[in-house]
Amino acid sequence: xxxxxxxxxxxxxxxxxxxxxxxxxxxxxxxxxxxxxxxxxxxxxxxxxxxxxxxxxxxxxxxxxxxxxxxxxxxxxxxxxxxxxxxxxxxxxxxxxxxxxxxxxxxxxxxxxxxxxxxxxxxxxxxxxxxxxxxxxxxxxxxxxxxxxxxxxxxxxxxxxxxxxxxxxxxxxxxxxxxxxxxxxxxxxxxxxxxxxxxxxxxxxxxxxxxxxxxxxxxxxxxxxxxxxxxxxxxxxxxxxxxxxxxxxxxxxxxxxxxxxxxxxxxxxxxxxxxxxxxxxxxxxxx
Amino acid sequence: xxxxxxxxxxxxxxxxxxxxxxxxxxxxxxxxxxxxxxxxxxxxxxxxxxxxxxxxxxxxxxxxxxxxxxxxxxxxxxxxxxxxxxxxxxxxxxxxxxxxxxxxxxxxxxxxxxxxxxxxxxxxxxxxxxxxxxxxxxxxxxxxxxxxxxxxxxxxxxxxxxxxxxxxxxxxxxxxxxxxxxxxxxxxxxxxxxxxxxxxxxxxxxxxxxxxxxxxxxxxxxxxxxxxxxxxxxxxxxxxxxxxxxxxxxxxxxxxxxxxxxxxxxxxxxxxxxxxxxxxxxxxxxxxxxxxxxxxxxxxxxxxxxxxxxxxxxxxxxxxxxxxxxxxxxxxxxxxxxxxxxxxxxxxxxxxxxxxxxxxxxxxxxxxxxxxxxxxxxxxxxxxxxxxxxxxxxxxxxxxxxxxxxxxxxxxxx
Numbered sequence: 001x002x003x004x005x006x007x008x009x010x011x012x013x014x015x016x017x018x019x020x021x022x023x024x025x026x027x028x029x030x031x032x033x034x035x036x037x038x039x040x041x042x043x044x045x046x047x048x049x050x051x052x053x054x055x056x057x058x059x060x061x062x063x064x065x066x067x068x069x070x071x072x073x074x075x076x077x078x079x080x081x082x083x084x085x086x087x088x089x090x091x092x093x094x095x096x097x098x099x100x101x102x103x104x105x106x107x108x109x110x111x112x113x114x115x116x117x118x119x120x121x122x123x124x125x126x127x128x129x130x131x132x133x134x135x136x137x138x139x140x141x142x143x144x145x146x147x148x149x150x151x152x153x154x155x156x157x158x159x160x161x162x163x164x165x166x167x168x169x170x171x172x173x174x175x176x177x178x179x180x181x182x183x184x185x186x187x188x189x190x191x192x193x194x195x196x197x198x199x200x201x202x203x204x205x206x207x208x209x210x211x212x213x214x215x216x217x218x219x220x221x222x223x224x225x226x227x228x229x230x231x232x233x234x235x236x237x238x239x240x241x242x243x244x245x246x247x248x249x250x251x252x253x254x255x256x257x258x259x260x261x262x263x264x265x266x267x268x269x270x271x272x273x274x275x276x277x278x279x280x281x282x283x284x285x286x287x
Numbered sequence: 288x289x290x291x292x293x294x295x296x297x298x299x300x301x302x303x304x305x306x307x308x309x310x311x312x313x314x315x316x317x318x319x320x321x322x323x324x325x326x327x328x329x330x331x332x333x334x335x336x337x338x339x340x341x342x343x344x345x346x347x348x349x350x351x352x353x354x355x356x357x358x359x360x361x362x363x364x365x366x367x368x369x370x371x372x373x374x375x376x377x378x379x380x381x382x383x384x385x386x387x388x389x390x391x392x393x394x395x396x397x398x399x400x401x402x403x404x405x406x407x408x409x410x411x412x413x414x415x416x417x418x419x420x421x422x423x424x425x426x427x428x429x430x431x432x433x434x435x436x437x438x439x440x441x442x443x444x445x446x447x448x449x450x451x452x453x454x455x456x457x458x459x460x461x462x463x464x465x466x467x468x469x470x471x472x473x474x475x476x477x478x479x480x481x482x483x484x485x486x487x488x489x490x491x492x493x494x495x496x497x498x499x500x501x502x503x504x505x506x507x508x509x510x511x512x513x514x515x516x517x518x519x520x521x522x523x524x525x526x527x528x529x530x531x532x533x534x535x536x537x538x539x540x541x542x543x544x545x546x547x548x549x550x551x552x553x554x555x556x557x558x559x560x561x562x563x564x565x566x567x568x569x570x571x572x573x574x575x576x577x578x579x580x581x582x583x584x585x586x587x588x589x590x591x592x593x594x595x596x597x598x599x600x601x602x603x604x605x606x607x608x609x610x611x612x613x614x615x616x617x618x619x620x621x622x623x624x625x626x627x628x629x630x631x632x633x634x635x636x637x638x639x640x641x642x643x644x645x646x647x648x649x650x651x652x653x654x655x656x657x658x659x660x661x662x663x664x665x666x667x668x669x670x671x672x673x674x675x676x677x678x679x680x681x682x683x684x685x686x687x688x689x690x691x692x693x694x695x696x697x698x699x700x701x
Contacts, residue, residue: 081697147559147560235556239544
């Protein structure tokens with residue numbers, strides 16, 4: 001062994017010993033990259049968004065005016081139209097979540113408890129398959145189906161939007177529930193049956209409470225994805241608009257980034273409220 | 288477009304913790320696409336003397352081409368044969384100059400302004416409601432028309448206009464002009480309409496199948512209609528609306544919303560809606576009519592008797608263009624007689640070059656589009672950016688500026 005190699009090996013050993021003696025250094029080195037990502041890229045972007053919301057733009061040249069003002073939030077809170085749009089968006093997100101839950105739970109249950117292990121694998125693939133196709137292709141496919149000359153011919157509007165979004169986000173609801181139900185031991189179901197519980201009661205007292213955290217996980221996906229969506233509604237929504245469209249129009253059309261940022265805080269606040277409410281149910285602790 | 292992230296479902300491990308599922312939701316961004324045009328007319332210039340553009344120098348002399356040029360254009364303005372192999376004036380340009388053309392199609396003027404502000408593009412086909420904003424923000428530089436030989440043949444009626452020049456300094460070369468038309472399906476809309484009333488009448492028999500352009504600038508279309516139907520409002524210019532006039536236009540559009548089926552800004556969406564019968568009557572561009580008819584949709588279009596909004600477009604060069612020499616070559620090419628004739632015929636507009644009229648496939652094209660008919664264009668109000676200082680010259684009132692138009696548009700759509 002050359003002197004150089006020995007030196008390098010000694011250094012490595014020294015470093016290893018140092019890290020071994022000081023677990024907190026080890027931990028902070030390990031976590032620094034992900035924390036940096038979370039802090040700078042994610043929280044930093046949110047903070048920048050929030051700061052921008054207090055600025056304005058010069059209406060003619062479109063340049064940012066960096067002076068503090070509450071005007072954007074005042075407009076947002078006093079404008080009746082924004083309240084209507086917010087309520088409509090929350091309504092759509094809730095409807096999508098409920099529809100997805102109603103469809104996903106039986107599907108996930110069948111996948112986890114009824115299907116044979118072999119077919120289970122194929123079912124998971126089948127659920128994932130739609131995610132391989134582009135969002136736009138799927139949305140336009142619904143546009144073609146819903147158009148008055150199309151297969152369904154129901155026309156466009158809010159109902160069409162809910163339908164399309166429910167279709168788009170369904171896998172995001174099925175997968176967490178499936179994973180949750182898979183962890184549910186069969187013996188619990190058998191025990192409940194042996195003790196004389198009927199199907200309904202087994203569901204109410206055993207399956208649902210244990211699967212609840214998974215349902216919450218799924219609902220966070222479908223709810224937040226629907227709340228931020230603005231493309232499906234542009235394609236199949238007819239003349240309706242959601243929060244996402246207001247944000248998009250203010251950036252794309254009006255070039256009013258500050259107001260768009262103010263509007264964008266609305267879904268953030270709604271999600272925080274939703275997460276806080278979920279936390280109170282205790283579902284997050286079991287996640 | 289948008290791409291959704293695919294979920295990575297972690298299998299719940301045997302020893303496992305619950306978890307799972309979820310997904311890396313890479314909700315990627317979406318970019319709007321679409322194309323379109325617009326803008327119009329006889330309106331006096333905004334900001335005439337109302338603002339001083341940043342001091343920028345035009346190109347002094349033409350150097351060798353940089354090998355490529357990035358354009359922001361309306362759909363149908365830079366065709367390279369991919370939509371229709373017979374429609375191609377980009378490939379000959381590339382062969383002649385060695386400048387590879389990369390085109391980004393924009394659907395609204397607002398989108399164009401935002402794209403140009405990214406600094407990644409060299410030239411833009413700006414309508415009147417974008418051009419002045421681009422000049423005022425220093426996004427585009429003056430154009431040295433001496434370096435554009437074909438500029439000499441441009442109609443005098445299009446040179447040095449308020450939407451392409453400031454204080455006598457030219458900021459671009461005129462591309463062509465036209466009007467926003469009323470399109471209808473001939474099998475369902477009878478008799479053939481000749482008035483915008485068919486899209487504004489609350490008792491329209493076509494309720495739920497009416498379509499309108501999805502941009503704040505569409506408020507001007509309502510103002511044009513009010514000019515004819517409610518002269519007592521005293522609207523002289525649909526882009527100069529005081530409180531009362533603006534409110535009347537907004538009310539009209541809110542009422543119109545009841546009969547609207549959908550709003551469009553992506554031109555392919557409108558073509559599809561008319562083909563499928565989801566929309567049967569509404570505002571359009573000639574190019575949409577041409578494409579829809581080419582796809583066998585039974586549609587016709589007309590310039591209604593009330594007049595219309597329209598566009599007079601200008602090719603402008605970015606102040607920070609990375610490929611200015613190729614951009615100037617493109618400017619010269621697109622207003623050369625042959626290319627200008629091709630684009631004018633394909634898009635359905637009047638050409639800017641006087642010699643283009645002799646080059647069109649349809650010898651009557653220039654007559655059909657009233658290329659030399661200034662009286663016709665007095666009924667067309669070119670898209671212009673509304674500003675607080677009234678464009679029609681009134682000084683006793685302030686007018687609604689574009690940010691208020693934008694907010695009103697959100698409110699109209701509810």
